[in-house]
Amino acid sequence: MSHINLSAIHQRLDELSKLKKLKDDDSIKQALQKRGFSRRDFMKWAGTMTAFMALPASMTPVVARAAELSDRLPVIWLHLAECTGCSESLLRTDTPTIDSLIFDYISLEYHETLMAAAGWQAEHNLEHAIEKYKGQYILLVEGGVPTGDTEGYLTIGPHGTTGKQSAVKASENAAAIFAIGTCSSYGGIQAAKPNPSNSVGLSKVTDKKVINVPGCPPSEKNIVGNLLHYILFGTLPALDVFGRPKWAYGLRIHDLCERRGRFDAGEFVQSFGDEGARLGYCLYKVGCKGPYTFNNCSRERFNSHTSWPVQAGHGCIGCSEPDFWDTMGPFEEPVGDRLYDTVLGLGADNISDKIGIGVLALAGIGMAAHALIGVAVSKKDEEA
Secondary structure (H helix, E strand, C coil): CCCCCHHHHHHHHHHHHCCCCCCCCCCHHHHHHHCCCCHHHHHHHHHHHHHHCCCCHHHHHHHHHHHHCHHHCEEEEEECECCCHHHHHHHCCCCCCHHHHHHHHCEEEEECCCCCCCHHHHHHHHHHHHHHCCCCCEEEEECEEECHHHHHHCEECCCCEEHHHHHHHHHHCCCEEEEECHHHHHCHHHHCCCCCCCEECHHHCCCCCCEEECCCCCCHHHHHHHHHHHHHHCCCCCECCCCCEHHHHCCEHHHHCCCHHHHHCCCECCCCCCHHHHCCCECHHHCCCHHHCECCHHHHCECCCCECHHHHCCCCCCCCCCCHHHHCCCCCCCCCCCCCCECCECCCCCCHHHHHHHHHHHHHHHHHHHHHHHHHHHHHHHHC
């Protein structure tokens, strides 16, 4: 990580610290203290976030400072065609986490679910925020965007503004744009065949760079982590081919799954509730799409890091992948050997029945090779 310019980061944070707090009566530091989080708790969280974003441990104090300054940047959050599950993921925790508290105390200028304003006042708040913080605000958009002849399927506010019009206008002067959730990233379930509303992801309706944070929903750390990255560096993170931050979506679910050892050993659940399910066998044969899905659920988990679908006994449905509703279904059936359009290419799957045999065959070949080498070395020693 020698390419990280710490002096530039400190300079950026110094500049942020000089900005007027958007909330005069409170701060993130005070809010955390009121909720019973000690400085030690906060620094432990900062250390976790530092590792989470693949930054060196020495940057923990810098990440902590960035979090404390996150209330200096205005945020506009738009709701389009969605279920509000992404906002719920971040805010509806049984015990508020540091992530959700930080989000509570950033300057959230517009969020239809959380704000008290409605009707004309809400419309005015959005227009005022876009104009007042032109070129400064961070835009987060939740939900797919209906387009074409069906653009009017989604209208918002007393002016009857379409979702597409709102998204395009808000994107024009945003400092950074994040598509929160799979619907905003790729269209989501709204875009499932036959896509009656002609819904698309946010990046399809704006020419500005959009960072996709997919998931149905994404974890709170994937949301807050991207905000922190922007605060730290003032730039957008390295992205994969589908516009996702590599630090969060660089590995497959399969790579860190606690059932991976069972997969490698050829031990599979054959049907829900069988003996294999009780023993924690791999869920591939009952439809787990973990080998084809890029996300950090198996490391991050949900509900205050308590659990995640695979741990609870149901396979991954691939919700952070483009067009998952069409390409990953049926969700409780294995992919088998059909042609399968994944990041790994067409036909990239292996039939699960062959995995155990393959592992044993490879082991047998390895042992045979080892034995042959041993005999050859022994003969050579005798001749010497």
